[in-house]
Amino acid sequence: MTKPRSRRGGGRPTISDVARKAGVGAITVSRALREPGRVSEELRRQIQAAIGELGYVPDPNARALASARAEVFGVLVPSLTNNVFAEVVRGIYDSLSDGPFRVQLGNTHYSGLEEERLLQVFGPQRPAALIVAGIDQTQTSRRLLETSGCPVVQVMETGPDPVDMMVGFSHLDGGRAATEHLIEAGYRRIGFIGARMDPRSQRRLAGYRAAMEKAGLFDPRLITTTPLLSSVPLGREMFRDALAKMPALDGVFCNNDDIALGVLFECHRAAIAVPQTMGIVGFNDLDMMQVAFPSITSVRTHRYEIGRRSVGMALAAIAGERPEQRVVDLGFELIPRESTAR
Amino acid sequence: MTKPRSRRGGGRPTISDVARKAGVGAITVSRALREPGRVSEELRRQIQAAIGELGYVPDPNARALASARAEVFGVLVPSLTNNVFAEVVRGIYDSLSDGPFRVQLGNTHYSGLEEERLLQVFGPQRPAALIVAGIDQTQTSRRLLETSGCPVVQVMETGPDPVDMMVGFSHLDGGRAATEHLIEAGYRRIGFIGARMDPRSQRRLAGYRAAMEKAGLFDPRLITTTPLLSSVPLGREMFRDALAKMPALDGVFCNNDDIALGVLFECHRAAIAVPQTMGIVGFNDLDMMQVAFPSITSVRTHRYEIGRRSVGMALAAIAGERPEQRVVDLGFELIPRESTAR
DNA sequence: TCCAGGGATGGTAGCGCTACCATGACGTAG
């Protein structure tokens, strides 16, 4: 006869406290919580009352251990401060805040190795679903995702070969649309400025290149890139570099809006007339683009919606519903503004 | 004789698989992982080899259940997209990425009730530490924090009565410094523009008011606020409202940099000369402030460092070290720029 | 009247790990 380990939990009520108080078996309490339909209304009421009185909250760790399935969504993004991913993450959190699911957020810092490490750590947690940014996982990561035993949603991009599901849009098409817009507006020596050239940026650049080549305007010297993290100050600097390299530049497609804003400010500072002497197009359409002076043309992407949809698809898959389509393209919209209204 | 529940985990290796392979007891494997010093070097080597071969990763749920302590930092912030909190969160993630701790992030949406709900949910998880934004918790939240049985760090602000520890700075002093700077620069009819007036914004406003009253310049009509979420477009709108109400305005202290940027753009649009006709001061010193044209005076705050310090203090407390000081004031710096260089 | 079938409820045995204590080997003091 050993005394029970002195409530290491610190005295929080457990499911059997609730069961005792309600005069039922522990398993019935468990069921009342998870499958209320299978418990008679009377017992359900008693149990609810006991839960309220005791302030019982189920222990997610015990639950995960017993059911071999944690109520956790694993989410992997390359950056927490980049507005783009912050919006996706916000959409995910908002969609999940009602239900029982928690979010386990991992920051890969744009590193494939770090992504592998985080997936390795997520594994034993047995998440209910995994949401990962991008479609360029390493082989190891892909295998970890495939063997995770849970729905997987790749977000931000669409591509031909989903691990499971995808929500995003075509960055290549976005880059092409932005560039074509500049060409149609009459710009000719159009530069590309891009920081932190991750795979999505690479594809936007490919879209730029396709459009420029098609118009017979392509010149490699028009391209300015850096592996550094994107920022407004960096946008300004890169624009100055681009101009130094190519003084005849008359337009720029910026890899994102931060860069575009940096370009705009430098134009002000150097008294370069926008849109007359220089056309500017950004990417993502942060809300400041519409307010900037002059307002900046940008490619609007649906980040928040991507977050919401990814959760919706994952939840459907958890519920056993076959998705009508495994790859959802949410598209983008080019929003023409003053910065290209020559 | 019942057959074991058919490996619900899906075949992941467990600690006893490792123990068997290494020819030791399960508990020794557990110790080798958590207190390597207490296991002989030879066994440690064998165990590490077995772990490597099997690809064993400990199950955090089982660990948390058995030890009544999860390797989780609970983090509560009011917003995920606001750059300010994103930076704090980034500091937290970066400081924690080496160690065994995971982060459980909660978004309170600036709601005290939501904060209570999230703390309620964190409770049974038995986190290793809690980091919460702000110092204005509800009574219920405060009690939940006090009874959490783990180190608690309140971040972003300092105040007189910490639940446990605090890292931040004085928003009141920051607001006052910004306003005094405008007064010293010769501005007189200085407005305050603030969106989403959370407690920190309120204290910046109080600092503004104190400075204005001291200088004999205070007038309630100079204040323009809204409960709406802050954004650049909103900054522009509010500035127009403020001007309509008070056409003689010659300066504005903006509750944050988004608002300040909106004001700057509207000045361009309305051909109001900055800094001659209008002085502008922001708050937080986002990196775009230094690049804006004209560059914008702002109050630099140390968000990333706040995140790092909060983790450092919590880790020290977990390790049983008494902190030399429970309240750490990281201060702020007023960065004068062109927007107030009359 | 009896029995099959289905719904509500409960008991038992784990999930994978660690706290707690026991054990045995060794060293040191007396």
Next chain:
DNA sequence: CTACGTCATGGTAGCGCTACCATCCCTGGA
């Protein structure tokens, strides 16, 4: 040589919950 501590290691019994099966009761058809 004995007594006793110390160190490395292991066994056992849970942590709080749920999967799986057993049991019980009620209903309805033969």
